[in-house]
Amino acid sequence: MGVLNIKEFVFELPLYTKIKIDASNIEEFFNLMQTQSTFDAYNPILKQETTYRTIRVPTYSVSSLQFRKIHVYEDIKDFQIQCVRNGFLITVFAKIFKTMSKTAEDEYEYYYMKVGQSPSIADLHISKLKDYDKVLPKDKLKEITKAIGLAANGVGIGSFVYLRRVFEFLIEEAHKAAKSDSDWKEDEYIKNRMTEKIDLLKHHLPNFLVENRSMYSILSLGIHELDENECLMHFDALKVGIEFILDEKVENQLKKEKIEAANKAYQQEKHKNRTLHWL
Numbered sequence: 001m002g003v004l005n006i007k008e009f010v011f012e013l014p015l016y017t018k019i020k021i022d023a024s025n026i027e028e029f030f031n032l033m034q035t036q037s038t039f040d041a042y043n044p045i046l047k048q049e050t051t052y053r054t055i056r057v058p059t060y061s062v063s064s065l066q067f068r069k070i071h072v073y074e075d076i077k078d079f080q081i082q083c084v085r086n087g088f089l090i091t092v093f094a095k096i097f098k099t100m101s102k103t104a105e106d107e108y109e110y111y112y113m114k115v116g117q118s119p120s121i122a123d124l125h126i127s128k129l130k131d132y133d134k135v136l137p138k139d140k141l142k143e144i145t146k147a148i149g150l151a152a153n154g155v156g157i158g159s160f161v162y163l164r165r166v167f168e169f170l171i172e173e174a175h176k177a178a179k180s181d182s183d184w185k186e187d188e189y190i191k192n193r194m195t196e197k198i199d200l201l202k203h204h205l206p207n208f209l210v211e212n213r214s215m216y217s218i219l220s221l222g223i224h225e226l227d228e229n230e231c232l233m234h235f236d237a238l239k240v241g242i243e244f245i246l247d248e249k250v251e252n253q254l255k256k257e258k259i260e261a262a263n264k265a266y267q268q269e270k271h272k273n274r275t276l277h278w279l
Contacts, residue, residue: 004028004112006054007039010081010092011124012236013114014154021070021096021110029112030068034059038084044119044127045088056080058094070096070110090124092117121152135249140166144242147235156231163238164219170245171197174204194219206244216241 003013004025009032013019021029036054043050058077059067066072073096082089093116101107125148133141143162150159171194178184178201189200198205198213209216215237218226226234 002028004032006032006035006037006079006081007041009114010079010090010117011041011121014121014152014232015114015117016154017113019112021112026070029070033057033062033067033073042124042128043083043086043088044124045086046083047128047131050086051084052081052090053084054079055082071098073112074098076115090117090119122149125152131250132246135246135253136166140169148239151232151235154228154232156228156235157226159235160226160231160238163235163242167216167219167238167242170242171201171205174201174245177204193217206248208244209241212237212241 002025003009003017003019005028019025034057036057038051038053040049040051042048057079058073061077062072076093076095079092079094080089081092092114094112094114096110096112098108098110101109126145129141129144129148132144136144143166147159147162147166150162175189175197178189179186181203185200189197192200195213195217198210198216202210215234218234218237
């Protein structure tokens with residue numbers, strides 16, 4: 001899925017990220033300018049995935065004869081998408097800007113950039129984190145919040161540092177649980193890199209994370225080896241890995257609470273029947 005896909009553009013692309021428009025993506029750009037599609041994405045009010053539809057696109061003020069000309073989008077134009085279930089509205093502001101070509105005289109290079117959004121990407125993602133407050137310490141919840149806020153504004157290294165801390169915390173939790181396994185080999189675990197560690201912890205981590213463990217080999221690199229763009233490029237993979245771990249923890253916590261409630265109800269029923277028996 002490219003960044004000019006409507007879902008990716010609205011829900012994932014940080015503000016002020018330059019997207020060069022050239023022969024490789026010009027059709028995708030024009031499709032975005034006139035999209036009337038529906039798609040599924042998270043709704044922070046309903047706290048679940050729901051369906052959105054495009055209700056306003058940049059071509060609303062552009063004639064049909066002009067909409068395939070890049071220069072007509074140089075002024076700031078807006079998108080609006082709306083949840084079909086509760087009317088929740090997201091507005092995105094973007095514009096084309098041009099610079100002189102470095103390779104051809106008297107020619108321009110065109111870039112597309114998102115310059116504003118309400119609610120922000122950070123607001124859309126952070127609202128989902130409240131579901132994790134029962135399974136994640138407050139300081140780690142704050143670190144995820146900071147990471148998402150920074151990434152939403154194009155700050156790669158800072159966002160990656162915070163997210164990496166949370167990811168490593170969750171991996172260490174799985175490591176502590178694995179130590180009680182009868183066949184656990186601590187020496188082997190310690191000397192391995194992150195990819196191998198995830199494999200060794202496969203019985204204590206979600207299947208998705210284990211099957212895609214190669215994505216997280218980036219954790220073996222020091223922050224000083226990564227630049228802003230590299231950090232942002234790997235941010236989503238880490239965030240998804242964290243969400244899978246936390247989703248599984250939430251599910252297990254709900255199961256535990258249901259079992260405890262069922263046991264409590266059963267004990268109360270036994271006590272009631274015992275009392276009736278003695279009457």
